[in-house]
Amino acid sequence: MPDYDFRSTAVVIVDRESNTRRLLRGILARMGVDKILDFASAADAPAALIAVQPDLLFIDADAPDPEGLKFVQGLRHAQAPHNPFIGVIATTWQPTQPLLLRFNATGADDMMVKPFSAKQVQDRLINLIEARKSFVVTADYIGPDRRRQPREGIQIPLFEVPNTLRQKALGMFDRNRAADALATAHDAINVQKIVRSGFQVAFLIDFACPGLAAGADRMAADHLIRSGAALDDLMRRLKPDADLRGQAETYAATIRATIEQFKAAPDLPLGGVQPLRAAAIGIAALTSRRADLSLVENEVRGAVTAYRNRLAQLAQAKQQAAAEKEEDKPAG
Numbered sequence: 631m632p633d634y635d636f637r638s639t640a641v642v643i644v645d646r647e648s649n650t651r652r653l654l655r656g657i658l659a660r661m662g663v664d665k666i667l668d669f670a671s672a673a674d675a676p677a678a679l680i681a682v683q684p685d686l687l688f689i690d691a692d693a694p695d696p697e698g699l700k701f702v703q704g705l706r707h708a709q710a711p712h713n714p715f716i717g718v719i720a721t722t723w724q725p726t727q728p729l730l731l732r733f734n735a736t737g738a739d740d741m742m743v744k745p746f747s748a749k750q751v752q753d754r755l756i757n758l759i760e761a762r763k764s765f766v767v768t769a770d771y772i773g774p775d776r777r778r779q780p781r782e783g784i785q786i787p788l789f790e791v792p793n794t795l796r797q798k799a800l801g802m803f804d805r806n807r808a809a810d811a812l813a814t815a816h817d818a819i820n821v822q823k824i825v826r827s828g829f830q831v832a833f834l835i836d837f838a839c840p841g842l843a844a845g846a847d848r849m850a851a852d853h854l855i856r857s858g859a860a861l862d863d864l865m866r867r868l869k870p871d872a873d874l875r876g877q878a879e880t881y882a883a884t885i886r887a888t889i890e891q892f893k894a895a896p897d898l899p900l901g902g903v904q905p906l907r908a909a910a911i912g913i914a915a916l917t918s919r920r921a922d923l924s925l926v927e928n929e930v931r932g933a934v935t936a937y938r939n940r941l942a943q944l945a946q947a948k949q950q951a952a953a954e955k956e957e958d959k960p961a962g
Contacts, residue, residue, distance in 0.1 A: 634759065634799035636662040640682050643668035644675050644701075645690040645721065650744065654688055657748045661755070672701040679705070679712040685795040686758070691720040691733060691741065692731050701735045706737035706772040707863075713812055714772070715765070715791040717758045721746070737773025739763070759796045765787035767822040769830030769860055787822065791815050827864035828917030831857050831885070832930045835910035837839065837937065842892065842906075845899035851892070857910070858889050877916055884909035 641663055645651050648791050651668040660664055667678050672693065678684070687705075691698050699720065706714050718738040724730060725743055733741055739762065763774035766786055775788055792811045797803040834857035841850025865882055868875055889907040900906075915926040 634756075634758065635801055636755075636799060637664050638798045638803065639663050639686065639795060640665040640684040641667070641686045641688070642675060642678055642682065642684045643688045644670075644672050644693075644697075645688070646670055646693055647690075650690070651719070651840045653745075653750070657751045658749065672697045675701070676712075679716075681795075682689070683713055684716055685798060686717045686755070688719050688721060688846060689738070691722040691729060691738075692724070699732050699738065702736040702738045713792070713794070715760070715793070715812070715815060717793070717795050719754050719758075735771060737771060739774055755799075758793070759799050762793055762796070765791045765819070767819055767826055769823075769826045772819060772823070775869075786826070789815065789818055789822075791819075814830070824864055824867050825918050826866070827860050828914045829930070829933075830860045831864065832910040832914035832926070833933050833937075834860065835885070835906060836930050837934045839903045839907050842900040846897050851896060854889060854892060857885065861885055861902065861913075864913070874916055874919075878913060881909040881913040881916065885913070 636658075641658055643654050643666065645668070646655075648670070651670075664834050665682065665684075667682060669675050669678070669686075672689070675687075679687075687702075689698065689702055695701075696704070702718050702720070705712075705716075705718070706761065708714050718740075720733055720736075720738045720741045721744055722741065723744045730741075738759060742754055763776070764778075765773060766775040766788055768786065792808060792815055794803060794808055797808065832852050832861060834853045838847075838850040838853040838857070841847030842854060844850075848922060861882055865878065868878055872878075884905055888900070888909075889901055891902065892900050911923055911927050911930060914930060915921070915923050918926065920926055
């Protein structure tokens with residue numbers, strides 16, 4: 631193992647099993663980690679994240695939400711007062727496909743399968759120190775970029791976030807510089823989150839509008855309600871004195887009023903679909919600081935069309951699988 635100094639490193643362990651917590655404490659202590667706090671429940675961890683400002687979190691991925699992976703997602707999306715960029719290693723007894731899908735959506739850095747050895751723990755720490763992935767921000771994700779290759783469409787920027795585990799292990803940690811780097815990363819992530827949330831609001835509403843106009847469309851209703859959550863997050867992140875705030879409030883008022891109108895009569899065709907769509911495109915253009923509304927609208931429509939095509943392909947594949955299953959049944 632490289633000659634890293636972990637004496638000033640702070641680690642928090644969250645696991646329902648006392649044996650796992652004890653094992654991890656022992657391994658970390660032998661590596662030289664002095665500051666180790668462990669909890670049986672994630673509900674007890676937030677105070678430690680603020681008071682201790684840990685550099686690394688081990689979290690039990692098998693715990694039920696919001697105790698497990700959802701806790702990590704909340705950590706990554708929180709704005710203050712703790713550090714949302716700490717290294718996170720999830721642990722599990724069974725890395726099933728559904729669990730891995732949930733893991734990928736949370737923003738955790740790595741996963742470790744139980745029972746684990748001291749070398750596995752060391753290797754995970756070394757990887758976080760030497761090869762931590764850059765972060766990416768989307769409407770509903772903040773965390774390591776797991777893409778194997780660039781995706782088509784709008785390119786989302788990557789961010790090098792503060793890595794206090796690396797700084798302390800290399801003897802490079804300075805409290806003032808770390809605080810400045812954290813504030814800078816917060817601002818950069820927040821700006822990008824506002825942009826992505828603005829686009830998400832427009833995407834969800836544009837997808838929903840045809841079904842809302844027709845009425846009694848459950849998928850359209852679901853997408854409209856989801857747009858409200860994305861809008862709330864956007865407005866929460868937009869500072870009161872931001873230059874975009876006034877116009878954003880106007881667009882948001884139209885969207886929220888239409889959502890309330892829909893909730894009052896969810897099974898009836900929704901009036902005011904065009905003003906709703908215009909407000910959604912407007913907020914996407916505003917948050918991305920682009921004056922050409924037609925360009926933004928084309929991007930949103932392109933994303934919606936691609937999404938509809940994927941849904942159609944999935945439905946077709948499902949129907950084909952069902953038909954093949956029916957054909958394979960023995961004759962009665």
